[in-house]
Amino acid sequence: MPSPLFADHSADRPPERETVEALITQARRLRGGLDAVRESTVDTSLATDPQLRWQRALCDLAVHHLDDLGGHLDQLREGLPTESADAPAAETEPPAAPPEPEPHERGSLLRRVGSAEWNLLTDEVSWSDELFAMFGRAPSDGPLTLDELPSLVHPEDQDGLATMVTDCLVDGRPIDGEVRIVRPDESLRTVHMVGEPVLDADGSTACMWAVLRDVSELRRSQQAVRETRDSLHRERQIAQTEHRLAVELQEAVLPPWRGSLRFPHGGPVALDLAGRYLPSGTRDLVGGDWYDALQLPDGTTLMSVGDLTGHGVTATSGMAMVLGALRGMAVAGHRPGPLMGFVNQLLDTAAQPALGSAVCGRFDPAARTLEWAQAGHPAPLLFRGGTGRALDPPEGVLLGATSGASYTQHTEQLEPGDLLVLHTDGLVPRRAQGADATHEGAERLLALAPRFAGTRGAQDCVRIVVEEFGTAEREDDACVLIARVGG
Numbered sequence: 001m002p003s004p005l006f007a008d009h010s011a012d013r014p015p016e017r018e019t020v021e022a023l024i025t026q027a028r029r030l031r032g033g034l035d036a037v038r039e040s041t042v043d044t045s046l047a048t049d050p051q052l053r054w055q056r057a058l059c060d061l062a063v064h065h066l067d068d069l070g071g072h073l074d075q076l077r078e079g080l081p082t083e084s085a086d087a088p089a090a091e092t093e094p095p096a097a098p099p100e101p102e103p104h105e106r107g108s109l110l111r112r113v114g115s116a117e118w119n120l121l122t123d124e125v126s127w128s129d130e131l132f133a134m135f136g137r138a139p140s141d142g143p144l145t146l147d148e149l150p151s152l153v154h155p156e157d158q159d160g161l162a163t164m165v166t167d168c169l170v171d172g173r174p175i176d177g178e179v180r181i182v183r184p185d186e187s188l189r190t191v192h193m194v195g196e197p198v199l200d201a202d203g204s205t206a207c208m209w210a211v212l213r214d215v216s217e218l219r220r221s222q223q224a225v226r227e228t229r230d231s232l233h234r235e236r237q238i239a240q241t242e243h244r245l246a247v248e249l250q251e252a253v254l255p256p257w258r259g260s261l262r263f264p265h266g267g268p269v270a271l272d273l274a275g276r277y278l279p280s281g282t283r284d285l286v287g288g289d290w291y292d293a294l295q296l297p298d299g300t301t302l303m304s305v306g307d308l309t310g311h312g313v314t315a316t317s318g319m320a321m322v323l324g325a326l327r328g329m330a331v332a333g334h335r336p337g338p339l340m341g342f343v344n345q346l347l348d349t350a351a352q353p354a355l356g357s358a359v360c361g362r363f364d365p366a367a368r369t370l371e372w373a374q375a376g377h378p379a380p381l382l383f384r385g386g387t388g389r390a391l392d393p394p395e396g397v398l399l400g401a402t403s404g405a406s407y408t409q410h411t412e413q414l415e416p417g418d419l420l421v422l423h424t425d426g427l428v429p430r431r432a433q434g435a436d437a438t439h440e441g442a443e444r445l446l447a448l449a450p451r452f453a454g455t456r457g458a459q460d461c462v463r464i465v466v467e468e469f470g471t472a473e474r475e476d477d478a479c480v481l482i483a484r485v486g487g
Contacts (some may be wrong), residue, residue: 017077018406024073032064034059068218104267112214118146119207120169121200134191134214136183146208154180154188164193169205169357172197178215246286246316250277253320255292262292262486263301269365269416271301274458277480278427278470288315288356289424290323291481299365302330305422305481306358306399318354322347322399327362336360336373337409340396342405344375347400356399359422363414368485370420373409375399381445382412383419386453388446416487419452419461422446426476427469444468458482 038059050084114131117465129141135144135152144151150158157179175195180188195210220273255261261273275291288308295301304326308318325346331338339360347354359380361372372380372391376398379390394408414420427441451464461482469478 018040020073024077026355027066027070031063031070034062034066036064057389063221065218094395113211116143116208117207117209121206126455132211134189134212135181136185136187138169141234141381152181152183154182156180162442165208168195168197168208172199172205174207175210189214190219196321242313246311246313249313249316249320250254250286253316253323261293263295263363270370270486271303271363271365271456272484272486273301273303273481274462275479276462276466278478278480279468280426280475280477286316287311287426287477288319288354289426289477289479290319291422291479292323292326293481293483294327296330296362298333301363301365302327302360303363303420303422303481303483304358304360305424306356306360306375307355307424307426307476307479308356310354314352315354317335318347318350318352318356321350322356322358326358330360330362332383335409336362337394337407340373340375340399341405344397344399344401344405345403348403350400354400357425358399361420361422365484368414368416370412370414371409373407373410375407376401378423378425378442381421381423382414383421383441383449383452384415385415386449388419388421388449388452390446391443414485416485418485419458420481420483420485421465422481423465424478424480426478427465427480 028329038181112134114134115128116131117126119125123145126142127139129139132139132141132143137144146251150161154162160177161179164175164177168175175193175372178190178192181189192213192215193210195208197205198207198209200206224307255275257397260472262270263273273293275293277289280287288310289306289401293301293303293306304323306319306322308315308316308322322343325343326339329342334342340358343358347356357375358379359372359374359378361370361380363370370380372394373396374393375396377396381388381390391412395409397405423441423445425441427445445465448464448468452461455461455464461484462480465480465482
């Protein structure tokens with residue numbers, strides 16, 4: 001509450017009532033729009049999603065600012081003079097006044113702002129009713145003098161208050177700072193204090209006035225914004241680190257060869273092999289997809305593609321475990337069917353259980369046969385003479401789905417020039433679900449048969465697949481492995 005000694009200061013021209021009403025209307029529209037945004041951030045995952053927590057904290061902070069703005073504008077409107085009763089009535093009906101605020105909103109700012117004046121000449125102290133309420137004191141208890149005021153201030157803030165008051169009284173500096181007050185009920189409030197000294201005719205300090213505003217809710221909202229922002233930053237750093245680790249692990253495990261590969265080396269009938277990993281539309285999602293080809297000690301060739309559920313380090317580390325098991329057991333001589341059973345048992349008893357699908361084949365160059373098994377995975381596609389078809393799948397459930405599952409295997413007789421395409425189901429965007437999505441991916445691949453027929457090697461076929469599917473916005477990553485049977 002400014003002292004009357006400031007009455008000689010020139011006052012700014014008060015704003016027009018219509019301008020203030022228009023500002024109040026705009027502020028209420030903004031408040032309504034912000035409420036809609038806040039409702040959209042309410043989600044069951046709010047407690048665990050740092051991005052949502054940060055967004056909600058920002059909304060709460062904006063609410064406090066808008067509520068304060070609305071309270072200031074209400075004050076301004078209430079302080080404006082009403083139009084004279086003698087003023088001529090407008091010819092047209094005036095626009096409807098903006099809706100009045102709810103009772104709990106109206107005056108909420110006034111309850112958070114109080115004023116005080118300490119007269120150094122008469123030792124008289126005056127506090128507004130709002131200031132008594134802010135400090136949790138009854139007016140009958142009387143206001144506190146400047147010497148008594150620190151008794152209600154948090155011990156850590158008492159020196160700061162003493163410095164502000166001394167600078168104001170001795171050096172004539174304005175007060176502008178925050179202190180925490182401890183109310184009689186031991187609750188803590190944060191108060192922003194602004195004030196100035198009032199000088200007498202001799203230039204000496206006669207009194208000091210101050211306006212105190214309770215900013216506890218505002219500071220809590222700002223603290224929530226800082227904490228949720230920091231939490232979000234940490235979560236993003238962790239996610240970036242995990243993504244880098246997942247990529248490095250994936251690159252270390254997937255076949256190191258690029259371009260075509262021929263197995264077995266130096267044999268009369270060889271497989272021309274080429275593969276490619278295709279990342280998801282969201283590159284941050286590194287999944288557990290793999291493709292692999294390995295020449296075995298008996299001269300046969302192991303081929304496999306598969307996919308473990310999940311993303312990140314967990315999925316890629318699980319993929320590394322499964323792929324290592326496949327290679328090791330294939331080298332030990334296990335056939336595709338029993339091999340799938342062992343991998344199923346491995347996932348079922350792993351420390352981090354996971355589900356997965358896979359197809360595993362063993363090509364015998366001497367007989368030109370493919371012995372293969374699958375676990376809930378799309379069947380290999382066989383292209384011959386410019387047309388293609390999916391191989392009839394043997395029985396096999398998802399890996400890790402049930403204990404003791406058995407997997408049968410089929411044998412397919414191949415011919416020179418045959419083309420085999422093994423792929424994971426993430427190759428096609430999932431506009432459909434389940435079997436429909438797998439069928440859609442197979443149909444699109446089978447439609448490439450005429451183009452495959454005109455190629456010279458497996459690598460050219462991989463390029464065709466990438467041209468067809470590489471630009472698609474896939475929800476998941478994918479792998480494709482292509483093998484052409486030599487003459």
